[in-house]
Amino acid sequence: MDMSEIRLFVEMPLAAGAEVALTEAQAHYLFGVMRQAVGAPVTLFNGRDGAWQAEVVRAAKRGGTLACREQTAPLRLPPDLWLIFAPIKKARTDFIVEKAAEMGAARILPVATRFTNSERIRQDRLQAHAVEAAEQCGGTFVPEVADLAPLDRLLADWPQDRRIMWCDETLLSARAGLGQAGPGPWAILIGPEGGFSEAEQARLRAMPQVTPVSLGPRILRADTAAVAALTLWQSVLGDWTT
Amino acid sequence: MDMSEIRLFVEMPLAAGAEVALTEAQAHYLFGVMRQAVGAPVTLFNGRDGAWQAEVVRAAKRGGTLACREQTAPLRLPPDLWLIFAPIKKARTDFIVEKAAEMGAARILPVATRFTNSERIRQDRLQAHAVEAAEQCGGTFVPEVADLAPLDRLLADWPQDRRIMWCDETLLSARAGLGQAGPGPWAILIGPEGGFSEAEQARLRAMPQVTPVSLGPRILRADTAAVAALTLWQSVLGDWTT
Numbered sequence: 001m002d003m004s005e006i007r008l009f010v011e012m013p014l015a016a017g018a019e020v021a022l023t024e025a026q027a028h029y030l031f032g033v034m035r036q037a038v039g040a041p042v043t044l045f046n047g048r049d050g051a052w053q054a055e056v057v058r059a060a061k062r063g064g065t066l067a068c069r070e071q072t073a074p075l076r077l078p079p080d081l082w083l084i085f086a087p088i089k090k091a092r093t094d095f096i097v098e099k100a101a102e103m104g105a106a107r108i109l110p111v112a113t114r115f116t117n118s119e120r121i122r123q124d125r126l127q128a129h130a131v132e133a134a135e136q137c138g139g140t141f142v143p144e145v146a147d148l149a150p151l152d153r154l155l156a157d158w159p160q161d162r163r164i165m166w167c168d169e170t171l172l173s174a175r176a177g178l179g180q181a182g183p184g185p186w187a188i189l190i191g192p193e194g195g196f197s198e199a200e201q202a203r204l205r206a207m208p209q210v211t212p213v214s215l216g217p218r219i220l221r222a223d224t225a226a227v228a229a230l231t232l233w234q235s236v237l238g239d240w241t242t
Numbered sequence: 243m244d245m246s247e248i249r250l251f252v253e254m255p256l257a258a259g260a261e262v263a264l265t266e267a268q269a270h271y272l273f274g275v276m277r278q279a280v281g282a283p284v285t286l287f288n289g290r291d292g293a294w295q296a297e298v299v300r301a302a303k304r305g306g307t308l309a310c311r312e313q314t315a316p317l318r319l320p321p322d323l324w325l326i327f328a329p330i331k332k333a334r335t336d337f338i339v340e341k342a343a344e345m346g347a348a349r350i351l352p353v354a355t356r357f358t359n360s361e362r363i364r365q366d367r368l369q370a371h372a373v374e375a376a377e378q379c380g381g382t383f384v385p386e387v388a389d390l391a392p393l394d395r396l397l398a399d400w401p402q403d404r405r406i407m408w409c410d411e412t413l414l415s416a417r418a419g420l421g422q423a424g425p426g427p428w429a430i431l432i433g434p435e436g437g438f439s440e441a442e443q444a445r446l447r448a449m450p451q452v453t454p455v456s457l458g459p460r461i462l463r464a465d466t467a468a469v470a471a472l473t474l475w476q477s478v479l480g481d482w483t484t
Binding site: 076095099102103104136137138139214215216217218219220221224227228230231232234235238239240 | 481
């Protein structure tokens with residue numbers, strides 16, 4: 001990716017000749033902030049049709065139109081990996097979503113646990129962070145950010161075939177055999193500050209889908225743990241070819 | 243670590259019976275923000291003598307004194323790993339230093355490269371971030387943050403026996419054999435946005451100490467790359483026992 005290129009996420013289908021209308025915010029960014037005009041090249045993606053070279057054909061204060069020219073990259077899906085985390089302070093929650101999108105999580109699920117500090121999230125704001133991360137980092141896919149759900153309910157309906165890499169801070173020295181667990185659908189589960197309650201720990205330990213994994217001997221903040229866990233998973237089971 | 247304990251980094255030697263004077267900022271934090279008083283327990287560490295249980299014996303508006311009781315944890319040094327990075331936007335540079343301290347880097351070296359955006363750093367502010375990370379995360383060691391130095395000069399004086407894990411964004415699919423390279427002193431090198439110049443790349447490729455490593459098929463921001471690289475190194479060569 002050329003770091004100087006302008007990339008925009010849009011909702012509309014992308015195909016040769018397709019015209020795409022800009023939102024007011026996109027027009028402000030493109031024409032106001034980035035000082036682009038008719039004829040300027042922009043890369044578009046919508047999470048389904050890959051990346052497309054497009055060109056500004058109409059520029060106005062509150063809108064504009066781009067015309068799609070040709071596909072420049074196919075859709076690239078991340079591995080089938082979910083990230084489940086307990087929301088923390090606002091800036092660090094934003095950060096976790098940004099990093100999950102960058103690191104190739106396919107779905108992001110905020111959960112309320114017994115010791116979760118934050119009872120509310122702004123799903124729309126978090127989704128916007130995932131979009132921005134994909135725009136900035138050359139992605140063609142944007143992970144869906146789910147609404148906040150209680151961990152208990154999520155685990156009650158947990159799919160039989162999706163494994164859980166549980167980042168268990170009580171495990172101080174052993175990193176269990178992620179490699180032996182094998183590929184297939186997975187989820188990473190990161191706890192809140194203060195960890196999981198006894199009841200939550202017992203429940204997780206009893207689930208056959210769960211593999212506990214240690215993230216080393218130091219205590220990590222939840223946002224650090226998220227990036228570290230995504231790295232471990234991607235490098236052992238994901239698409240970081242060795 | 244009990245997450246509710248108050249931990250403070252101090253400069254003074256710690257030993258049974260030692261008295262430790264608080265700075266004005268520490269007194270404000272302890273007595274103003276945290277509402278502690280004479281008799282309150284505080285954990286102290288200085289990066290050399292491990293962690294010590296101490297007790298407030300004098301509390302004033304602009305100062306105070308703690309008395310050391312007993313050592314509660316020995317000094318725990320991280321592996322001999324340096325993190326070299328090119329400063330980026332302020333919040334993300336702060337973040338890299340915080341994460342490097344959490345993840346167990348022994349030394350943090352900001353460098354100016356050909357494409358570095360930021361020409362200046364506030365070494366004292368970055369060092370304070372490293373201290374705060376150790377306070378928050380139960381560490382007993384604080385990595386030194388060096389002053390900004392040109393990458394060229396750093397590489398010209400590079401120690402013969404210290405290997406460099408070079409996170410090379412042009413390597414899209416191969417992750418070279420970190421494991422085969424073996425332990426010993428190492429440094430991780432993360433580039434700026436825009437990557438390394440041709441001349442810098444040629445120089446790095448010619449150094450026998452350098453092992454290029456890929457961080458997967460997606461483009462990562464520098465702060466994400468730092469945490470991902472520290473995770474890879476710690477899990478393959480560091481103290482994350484498998």
